[in-house]
Amino acid sequence: MRSARPDGPVISVNGLRMSYGQHDVLTGVDLDVRAGEVVCLLGPNGAGKTTTIEILEGFRSPSAGEVRVLGEDPFRAGDAWKARVGVVLQSWRDHARWSPRRLLSHLGGYYAPYSRPERPRPYETEELLHTVGLTEHADRKIGTLSGGQRRRLDVAVGIIGRPELLFLDEPTTGFDPEARRDFHDVVHRLSDLEGTSILLTTHDLAEAERLADRILILAGGRIVANGSAEALAREAAASSEVRWACGEDRFVHATPDVVPFVRRLFEEHGDAITELEVRPASLEDTYIAMVQRHQSGDRTVALTEVAQ
Amino acid sequence: MTPTRHAIGLGLRRGWTEFVLSLRSAQDQGFYLFVAVGTLAFLWFNRDNELDGTGLMYPTYALPSILAGLVVFSVIIGPASTLAMEREDGTLLRHKAVPHGMQGYVTGQLVYHSLGLVPMLVTILVPSLLLFDELMHRGAVGWLVLAGALVLGLLATLPLGMLIGAVVPSVSKLGTWGMLPVMLLTAISGIFFPIQALWAWVQVVAQIFPTYWIGLLMRSAFLPDAAATVELGDSWRTGTAVLVLTAWAVAGMLAMPRFLRRMARRQSGSQVQEARDAALQIIK
Numbered sequence: 107m108r109s110a111r112p113d114g115p116v117i118s119v120n121g122l123r124m125s126y127g128q129h130d131v132l133t134g135v136d137l138d139v140r141a142g143e144v145v146c147l148l149g150p151n152g153a154g155k156t157t158t159i160e161i162l163e164g165f166r167s168p169s170a171g172e173v174r175v176l177g178e179d180p181f182r183a184g185d186a187w188k189a190r191v192g193v194v195l196q197s198w199r200d201h202a203r204w205s206p207r208r209l210l211s212h213l214g215g216y217y218a219p220y221s222r223p224e225r226p227r228p229y230e231t232e233e234l235l236h237t238v239g240l241t242e243h244a245d246r247k248i249g250t251l252s253g254g255q256r257r258r259l260d261v262a263v264g265i266i267g268r269p270e271l272l273f274l275d276e277p278t279t280g281f282d283p284e285a286r287r288d289f290h291d292v293v294h295r296l297s298d299l300e301g302t303s304i305l306l307t308t309h310d311l312a313e314a315e316r317l318a319d320r321i322l323i324l325a326g327g328r329i330v331a332n333g334s335a336e337a338l339a340r341e342a343a344a345s346s347e348v349r350w351a352c353g354e355d356r357f358v359h360a361t362p363d364v365v366p367f368v369r370r371l372f373e374e375h376g377d378a379i380t381e382l383e384v385r386p387a388s389l390e391d392t393y394i395a396m397v398q399r400h401q402s403g404d405r406t407v408a409l410t411e412v413a414q
Numbered sequence: 415m416t417p418t419r420h421a422i423g424l425g426l427r428r429g430w431t432e433f434v435l436s437l438r439s440a441q442d443q444g445f446y447l448f449v450a451v452g453t454l455a456f457l458w459f460n461r462d463n464e465l466d467g468t469g470l471m472y473p474t475y476a477l478p479s480i481l482a483g484l485v486v487f488s489v490i491i492g493p494a495s496t497l498a499m500e501r502e503d504g505t506l507l508r509h510k511a512v513p514h515g516m517q518g519y520v521t522g523q524l525v526y527h528s529l530g531l532v533p534m535l536v537t538i539l540v541p542s543l544l545l546f547d548e549l550m551h552r553g554a555v556g557w558l559v560l561a562g563a564l565v566l567g568l569l570a571t572l573p574l575g576m577l578i579g580a581v582v583p584s585v586s587k588l589g590t591w592g593m594l595p596v597m598l599l600t601a602i603s604g605i606f607f608p609i610q611a612l613w614a615w616v617q618v619v620a621q622i623f624p625t626y627w628i629g630l631l632m633r634s635a636f637l638p639d640a641a642a643t644v645e646l647g648d649s650w651r652t653g654t655a656v657l658v659l660t661a662w663a664v665a666g667m668l669a670m671p672r673f674l675r676r677m678a679r680r681q682s683g684s685q686v687q688e689a690r691d692a693a694l695q696i697i698k
Contacts, residue, residue, distance in 0.1 A: 156684060165510070165682040185417060185513035193511040195683055197504035198690045203435040212431070215424045216512045219417040263508065275683065 115174075116141050116271050116303045117162060122171035124157050131157050133327035135171070139271075144297050144304045146318035148311070150397055153324045155307040159275050162305065163193050176271060189220035189227065192269030192302075194260050194277055202249030206240050206259050207231060209248065210266060217267035228266045237295075238262045239288055253280045261289065265296065272296065274306035278313060286313070293317055315389045323393065325400045339387040342395040351381035421514035422521045429525020436526070437533065450537035453480055454545065461546065465608070468644050470637070473546045475644070476606065478560075478632035481538065483605040485531060485567050486625045487596055490575040492527045494592045497579025497677075502689035507681050516678050523576065528568055535564075551638040559635035567628040570659040573666025574624075580670075580677040584689070599625050608644055617646070624662050627655040 117139035124132040131154045139145045149155050160166045161173060164180030164187075173180060178187050201209050214228030221227040235241045238258040243251060248259065257280060265272060274293075278286050290313070296302040308314055314321055315335045323331040323338075331338055345360040348367060352375055361367045364384055372379065436442040457480075463472040500506050509515030543549055550556050582591040602616050603609065603625035609617050620626045633641070634650035642650050 160682050160684065163511070163683075165507075188511065188515075189513040191511075195504055195507055195511065196687065197508070198686075200500065200503040200505040200508065203439060204431075208431065212424065212428060213508065213512055213515075216421060216515055216518060219420050220513060267512070 114141070115139060116143075116176055117305065118172075118174040119162070120172040122158070122161065122173060123169045124154065124161065124166075125169050130327055132168075135324070135328055137322055137329055137332070139303055139305055141303055142297065142301050143319050144293070144306070144317055145320050145322060146314040147305065147307045147322050147324055148309075148314055148393060149307075149324035154327055155324055156275055158324065159273055159305070159307060163191070163273050164188075186220065189217055189267055190270045192264045192267060192272040194264030194272070194274045196275065196279075197256065197260055199249070202247065204248050205245045206248060206251075206262070207235065207244040209259070210234060210262055213263055214266045220267070225268055225270075227268050229268055234262050234266060237292060239285075254282060254285045257281060258285070258289075261292065265292075265302075268300065269302060271303045271305070274304065276307055276309065278308065278310060286310075290316060311389045311393055321389070323396050325397050330400045331396050335389045335392070336386075338389070338396070339392045342387070342392040342399075345391075346387050347385040349381075349383040349385070350379055352378045353380065356381075417514050418517060421518040425518035425521025426525055428518060428522030429529065432522060432526040433529040436530065446533050446537050449484065449534060450541070453484070453538050454541055456480075457542065458545065465644065468641065470641055470644065471546075471548075473542075474549060474637065475608075475633070475641075477538075477542055477546070477549060478636040479605045479629045481535065482563075482567065482625065482629035482632045483600045483603070484534060484538075485564065486571050486628060487600065488530060488534060489527060489568060489571045490578065490596050491588075491592050492530060493523055493572065493575035494579035494582060495585065495588055496523065496527070497576060498582050498585045498588055501579075501677065501681060502585060502686065502693075504686045506678070507683060507686055510678055510681050516674070520576070520674060524572060527572060527575070531564065531568070550636055552635065556635045560632065563628060563631035563635055566631070566656065566659045566663070567624065569663035570624040570628070570666065571662070573663070573670040576670050577666065577673050580673040584692075599623050604629055609646065621658075624659055627658045631655050631659075 115138040117137065119135055119137045122132055122135040123130070135154075135158060137145075147155050147158065157166065161168050162175055162180055164175070164183055167181045175183070176187060176190055180187070180191075204212075211231045214231060214234075217227040229237075232241075235244050238261055240255065240258055240262065243255055248256070251259065257277070261274075261277060264274070278289055281289060293304060293306075294317075297304060304317075306317065318335070320332070320334055321338060322329050331341065333341065345362050346364045348359050348361060348364060348371075350357055350371060359367065364386075368382070368384070371382075457473040457476060460472040460476070464470065465472055465475050468475075497506075506516075506519065509519040512518075552559070578592050582588055599620070602612060602620045603623065604620070605625070609620060609626065612620075630645065630650065631652070633645075634652060634655075642648055645651070
């Protein structure tokens with residue numbers, strides 16, 4: 107079994123292209139995910155997020171480009187590779203007569219031959235049910251679970267083999283806030299305790315900011331931004347909001363250059379300033395700015411890599 | 415133990431689990447009941463009819479033949495529809511993501527659909543033996559031949575069902591791809607009336623496919639030797655039947671993995687998503 111160097115990238119993609127007939131979905135994607143990293147792929151609908159993930163999962167063969175996942179070509183990789191990769195699928199009515207407990211212990215069984223002392227596989231069923239919060243529904247028919255409970259089961263199935271690399275395609279769609287919070291805890295635990303590398307897509311920018319070490323924005327079939335949320339905000343030159351008060355009067359000003367602005371503020375008013383608040387640009391502002399800039403055709407700026 | 419063997423073991427258990435869950439489901443109980451009552455009613459209303467010039471009562475001829483027809487129907491349509499459906503609902507995709515999952519899944523399917531014959535046969539055979547006289551003429555030998563015919567019939571037709579399930583574009587196309595050909599074949603294969611009633615070329619077509627031969631083997635298990643005169647060539651042609659069915663079994667088992675691999679290769683999350691969207695459209 108080949109494996110990626112411990113410090114090398116677990117995912118490495120160069121010049122990935124994908125077309126369906128005349129329609130180009132991906133026009134040259136380059137991306138890397140290092141071991142233990144949590145990377146979030148953002149992008150408008152139709153940008154090719156799902157296609158990218160499905161190629162990395164080995165479910166689709168790309169039209170062109172080099173794709174390496176855990177050191178192998180995912181489309182041709184064997185079963186030993188599958189044992190190291192977890193995929194959270196969006197199911198809707200499979201195994202309706204089975205119970206979560208039964209399904210988890212059945213599917214977990216396939217990982218047993220790949221158990222290693224340093225990485226025992228699969229997870230213990232009870233422990234996993236507890237982790238995703240399904241213990242009290244463990245013996246119900248899956249067909250009677252609510253949408254949110256089903257998604258938790260999907261997550262449980264995805265991680266049952268204690269994967270080294272986990273793919274999550276819009277994992278929290280249909281979650282209520284509490285389920286979302288629980289799910290984020292699960293992701294943090296996997297990343298911190300198990301060292302699992304994670305690539306996820308989402309439309310929830312707050313979620314991306316909370317979970318991801320690094321954010322990639324996919325637009326028009328390529329990666330248009332790459333960096334931490336703060337670095338992206340700097341790159342997008344999105345404006346921060348400065349609010350201050352001088353005695354009774356309150357002011358608001360939007361500026362990309364916070365520090366010089368605040369310095370001038372103090373030079374002018376000095377001790378007259380009684381309150382000061384700086385709100386950095388949110389990831390949402392950054393995201394909208396980046397995607398709009400890309401869509402208006404200013405590719406040269408948008409394509410810049412952002413240093414970590 | 416190799417992972418493949420391990421996966422096949424899991425598949426065997428999966429097949430058994432699916433079978434037990436099916437026995438407990440009201441929907442499947444209803445299906446078995448429906449088939450049994452339908453068959454028994456049909457035989458009951460024809461209980462006083464004699465097959466022209468043979469001295470055989472109609473149920474005596476028809477029961478083994480209908481059993482053959484039902485075996486072929488459920489063993490082809492069963493896996494075909496399960497496969498088409500589980501391709502769309504994500505069951506297959508789950509197994510694709512798991513190491514050696516497809517081997518376990520296919521094993522489970524083979525076990526599940528084979529076991530599914532048991533309740534169907536029991537619900538028809540037991541009441542039939544009580545309702546009609548003189549069904550089994552050959553005693554213990556007959557039951558042995560019946561078991562052999564079932565196993566051979568299963569081997570010859572189950573791969574076909576899996577194959578159809580692997581190539582049918584969607585569940586909604588199953589009628590044209592699966593139901594229609596199987597029903598047409600049943601109609602011309604001497605299940606409800608002796609095959610001699612049909613044109614010679616239809617008889618030739620029927621003898622290419624397994625249904626006729628399974629029916630013939632079944633009748634040879636139940637009927638007295640003298641009844642062979644009802645058949646083509648005045649003989650049970652047991653050797654030919656075994657040969658034809660074995661050929662189908664070998665061809666099916668050689669072709670099946672190729673088509674299943676092709677199906678698995680094409681399976682992706684977007685495909686499941688499309689099927690889901692299509693299903694939601696219909697509900698709306």
